[in-house]
Amino acid sequence: xxxxxxxxxxxxxxxxxxxxxQALRGVSTDVKEGELVTFLGPSGCGKTxxxxxxxxxxxxxxxxxxxxxxxxxxxxxDKRNVQLCFQSxxxxxxxxxxxxxxxxxxxxxxxxxxxxERVEELLHLVHLDGLGNRRIDELSGGQxxxxxxxxxxxxxxxVLLLDELFSNLDANLRVQMRxxxxxxxRRVNITTIFVTHDQVEAMTISDRLIVMNQGIIEQVGxxxxxxxxPNNEFIASFIGYVxxxxxxxxxxxxxxxxxxxxxxxxxxxxxxxxxxxxAGREVYLIIRPETVYIGSLEEAIEVxxxxxTIKSIMYAGSTVKYVVDIEGRDLFIDQxxxxxxGIRSMGDKVVVTIPRNVHILKE
Ligand SMILES: Nc1ncnc2c1ncn2[C@@H]1O[C@H](COP(=O)(O)OP(=O)(O)O)[C@@H](O)[C@H]1O
Ligand SMILES: [Mg+2]
Numbered sequence: 001x002x003x004x005x006x007x008x009x010x011x012x013x014x015x016x017x018x019x020x021x022q023a024l025r026g027v028s029t030d031v032k033e034g035e036l037v038t039f040l041g042p043s044g045c046g047k048t049x050x051x052x053x054x055x056x057x058x059x060x061x062x063x064x065x066x067x068x069x070x071x072x073x074x075x076x077x078d079k080r081n082v083q084l085c086f087q088s089x090x091x092x093x094x095x096x097x098x099x100x101x102x103x104x105x106x107x108x109x110x111x112x113x114x115x116x117e118r119v120e121e122l123l124h125l126v127h128l129d130g131l132g133n134r135r136i137d138e139l140s141g142g143q144x145x146x147x148x149x150x151x152x153x154x155x156x157x158x159v160l161l162l163d164e165l166f167s168n169l170d171a172n173l174r175v176q177m178r179x180x181x182x183x184x185x186r187r188v189n190i191t192t193i194f195v196t197h198d199q200v201e202a203m204t205i206s207d208r209l210i211v212m213n214q215g216i217i218e219q220v221g222x223x224x225x226x227x228x229x230p231n232n233e234f235i236a237s238f239i240g241y242v243x244x245x246x247x248x249x250x251x252x253x254x255x256x257x258x259x260x261x262x263x264x265x266x267x268x269x270x271x272x273x274x275x276x277x278x279a280g281r282e283v284y285l286i287i288r289p290e291t292v293y294i295g296s297l298e299e300a301i302e303v304x305x306x307x308x309t310i311k312s313i314m315y316a317g318s319t320v321k322y323v324v325d326i327e328g329r330d331l332f333i334d335q336x337x338x339x340x341x342g343i344r345s346m347g348d349k350v351v352v353t354i355p356r357n358v359h360i361l362k363e
Pocket of ligand 2: 164
């Protein structure tokens with residue numbers, strides 16, 4: 001099903017090198033009006049460079065940047081109608097909250113009355129009503145972040161670019177700010193490109209993820225698509241922990257029958273929607289730790305069950321992260337709710353069950 005919404009920003013084959021370093025190696029994508037997409041990828045993959053190219057602070061070597069149908073490669077940053085906001089929010093410490101928000105409006109010579117109205121509107125939007133006269137250093141980190149967002153929105157840009165916006169905040173505040181940003185973005189319906197190397201952050205706030213690696217886009221899709229059906233090993237391992245099992249297809253299932261794949265652990269029954277798994281083909285199975293079940297030895301051995309030994313235990317509050325040794329092969333398994341289910345001990349003999357609907361990598 002195609003996306004009916006109109007394109008706000010189109011990037012067409014963007015290249016950018018710094019000397020020998022190829023920061024962007026042909027990036028093409030399409031961001032819809034009102035959408036919140038995230039460029040997600042490891043440090044150094046080109047995310048900041050791409051945002052700078054979109055905002056006009058960096059000139060690309062080649063490729064087109066199209067905003068609302070108009071090529072903007074030669075438009076200066078201040079006339080592009082896109083607003084970039086950094087992680088170190090770079091507020092003016094000597095100005096008040098209102099002074100910071102007002103700044104761009106004054107530069108753009110808005111009328112006094114309109115500026116006053118707009119500042120009130122923005123303070124309300126980011127839940128800082130009444131704090132206009134506060135000094136920046138009298139605000140908490142979360143409040144400062146919201147001032148930065150208000151300042152970025154002041155001139156009603158067509159596209160908001162947010163570069164690792166929350167990386168200076170502590171863990172709980174980060175989670176709060178995700179909700180706040182999401183709510184603000186929905187309310188103003190502004191096309192937003194968020195950049196982060198944090199997979200969970202990206203998944204929780206985005207309509208779509210654009211996964212980058214070494215200057216190219218590896219996969220684009222809704223968070224659930226990227227998590228459950230990664231295109232390759234890089235994406236599978238980057239988005240959460242994963243077990244990757246190599247195997248060979250022994251027999252393909254007809255219709256709803258499972259296929260059998262022989263792996264290092266033994267034979268696995270797999271229900272795959274993939275049409276092209278043929279007998280004899282080498283495949284890689286993606287098995288998420290939270291989908292594997294740990295049971296006791298007494299439980300009857302049926303399909304996809306393997307005997308193993310608990311080799312490592314990491315308690316993480318809501319989960320316990322186990323490594324289970326199965327015939328010399330380590331399997332990562334997360335078990336939720338240790339408060340109710342208890343925690344196993346090192347050396348315990350267990351039986352693990354691998355689900356039948358695992359994802360098979362295409363390549
Ligand atoms: N101004 C610059 N001069 C030289 N190399 C740069 C410059 N900016 C970025 N790079 C290089 O380009 C690559 C991509 O960097 P960047 O876009 O900052 O990645 P990210 O934001 O994903 O961490 C890195 O190898 C980085 O060292
Ligand atoms: Mg960066």
